[in-house]
Amino acid sequence: MLTMQFGPQRRYSFRGREREDGAWALHVQCDWQMEHEDSTVATRLDLRGSDEKAHDTAARLHELLVGQGLVSVESLSAYDTGGMVVLFSRGYRLAVVSDGVEDDEDWRFFAPCVDAAHFVIEDGKVAAESY
Template identity: 80%
Template sequence: MIDTKAEITKRLSVLVGLEVSWVSHAGDMLTMQFGPQRQYSLRGREREDGAWALHVQCDWQMQHEGRTIATQENLRGPHERAQDAATHLHELLVGQGLVRVESLSAYDTGGVVVLFSRGYRLAVVSDGVEGDEDWRFFEPGADAVHFVIEDGKVAAESY
């Protein structure tokens, strides 16, 4: 049996010390990139992404100094609303100086809390819906398996 908490901690530990390099969205999914932006080719297209990416499809909450500044709800609804929310987060975490990952805490239920410099905190909470992907973590452009949390557990496709 897989120890979800230990596996999340092991996989995401590479983020500690890296800066947030991009924040965006795809529909109601929060997308974050970490580490320096780099160029690569993917299926014949030139791309530029951070060294690591986190895509969150379950409940999440971004706080600054204990005050909630964004949640998954901000990315639901009209595209313009989601775009405005993602742009605001990008400006806070990337546009106003470096924000680095300081530490993280994982949970047996598939959640994770990421503490950033400058008082930011991201809490990701698994929805616990069977067959639904909660979040994934991967190295953009690399031919490697993505680390996926589904229904609060490490998905089999993660190995």
């Protein structure tokens, strides 16, 4: 699963551990592709291989999106099919495509450890739990 943090950093406790993460989180379980200008940087398949391959991909993404200076969201386009495209600064682009599998979560956007509804796309549609 691709996980990304957005917004200002905040401290909170999660399962007895102190954490510091962005105010918002995106978890993507369907097909996705991260691009930089005209080249593919990583895809869902890069996180589905061995643990070593997944860790290497996560480290590479972290270095590109955080280690070389934070990127920021410049725009977001959502589609009726449950997909979206997020354009980031410095020429990065995240394309998310719903798998369209019934009762299968595609992606969710939420505030970690905040008692509020999550925005969830399941089977290419907004899930009832989002309301």
